[in-house]
Amino acid sequence: MIFSVEFIYIIMGIICLCCSLYTFSDKANPRRHLSGLFYFIYSITLLFGSVIPPFYIGLMVIILVLVVGMGGLRKGSYGESSAQERETQRKRLGSWLFFPALLIPIITVIGAKGFEGVKINSLFILDPKNPTLVALGIACLIAIIAAMYLTKNTPQTAIKESRRLLEAIGWAVLLPQLLATLGTIFTKAGVGTVVSDVVTKIIPENSLFMIVFVFCIGMALFTMIMGNAFAAFPVMAAGVAVPFLITQFDANPNHIAAISMFAGYCGTLMTPMAANFNIVPAALLDLKDKNHVIRVQIPTALLVLAFNIVLMYVLVKWEV
Amino acid sequence: MVLIGVALIIIGFAIRLNPLVVVTVSGLVTGLIAGLPIVDIITQFGEAFTTNRYMSILLVTLPVIGLLERSGLQNQAGHLVSKIKAATAGRIITIYLLFREIGAALGLLSIGGHPQTVRPLLAPMAEGAAKAKYGEIPEKERDEIRAHAAAADNIGLFFGEDIFVAVGAILLMKGFFDQNGIESDPISMALWGIPTAVFALIVHSIRLRLFDKKLDRTLGSTTKKDVIR
Structure with missing residues (x-):
């Protein structure tokens, strides 16, 4: 090339x-x-x-x-204009x-x-x-x-x-590159499997609402830990969405996919682990508190997360 | 046991140690607990660091932004906006949010971004509007305006991009379902992202309206522009 x-x-x-x-x-x-x-x-x-x-x-x-x-x-001096x-x-x-x-x-x-x-x-x-x-x-x-x-x-x-x-x-x-590194080590060490094991253990199998709730919150939390919704989806989908929502409640996978990725993004908005989006801009804009961008994003993230839970529940329930 | 690494991260960030140190220690500890030899862990560090160099792409934008800032780019952005009477910090950020989200939904992910758009253009415009309205802005409110500008870029991008079919997230999910023998359709996935995308846009716009009201309260609502005119 x-x-x-x-x-x-x-x-x-x-x-x-x-x-x-x-x-x-x-x-x-x-x-x-x-x-x-x-x-x-x-x-x-x-x-x-x-x-x-x-x-x-x-x-x-x-x-x-x-x-x-x-x-x-x-820092030094830069001879600014x-x-x-x-x-x-x-x-x-x-x-x-x-x-x-x-x-x-x-x-x-x-x-x-x-x-x-x-x-x-x-x-x-x-x-x-x-x-x-x-x-x-x-x-x-x-x-x-x-x-x-x-x-x-x-x-x-x-x-x-x-x-x-x-x-x-x-x-x-340096932080975004280093966090991506941590992500690979977490994956190698099997952190994902442990988290999904914990989630599957606490999930109440018969309550549709609780399954949706745990799944969406799980996507957000997992994303907050890994700093990346892409890492969360395969683990949470394999652990919760496929066995419980799609197999047991016959949910439409397209609905589940669209909404769960957004639930993950709500997590991205709330974590310093997504440094490229949250920490680097704070440094770039010379903000005193490096978590300031996250603080501004949390209310929107939580409201959208709640909306996602309700939407997914309604969609699955409606089809049943 | 491997969750110790996760716990280290949470504690480290909570007591505000330097994130680089926290992340490195957590990576080393997690690797050791999982029984990886130290040489392998360090190799892993190097490998992942190298493959993720693309994340530091902002380095290429620095010379442009630096030169333009030196010549008063931010002042010009503020100056332009201060001439528009209806402009407020919240409204400018809302308009940007709308454009960013629609752009992302059309697959134009690179029209925004913190180094190339938020720092040189959006943040100075929002600050310029606030300055024209309230006079000098105290540091606390200035930071608040900037943080809102950065947040709008993220929110617009995240909730817009999944509506575009060819985006990584959609392809990843399609691939996952294929692997598990479940039928899925990328177009339908993208379409079912729309309700959340619209909801996020509405909620965040309302919050930006409230933010304008809050600025009115703390910095005084008599518009300086009205006084001058």
């Missing part, structure tokens, strides 16, 4: 690597060596993840966590400022929908493994060039500004 997923990872790695060089030399950061080391090692895992044997990547991940655990990750400078630039550019930002979704959608599976000389243009990711990466590259041209800035400034944002996110940048 012409643009592979690995190509995008290398761009991510280069951005992170360049940022780390600035961090090493940032005198305003009280722990600049450790902080720089953190971003440096992280960039190595991005750049060479598919070349270095997994055991050594694993060791690097543990070093990264140790740096953070020792409080080695601190003054309010005055920003205002002059804003007046000059006006709403053209939105142009590069809007290029990202537009090119991504066009690329992912229009070029998915398209080949030139029997080569895929976009990696068939994950065309959306590659399209997003290319869209960002084009948007970076547009933004540099528009704001008359150099690549160095682009990197310095990336570092400002990257260090604002800080350790949270």
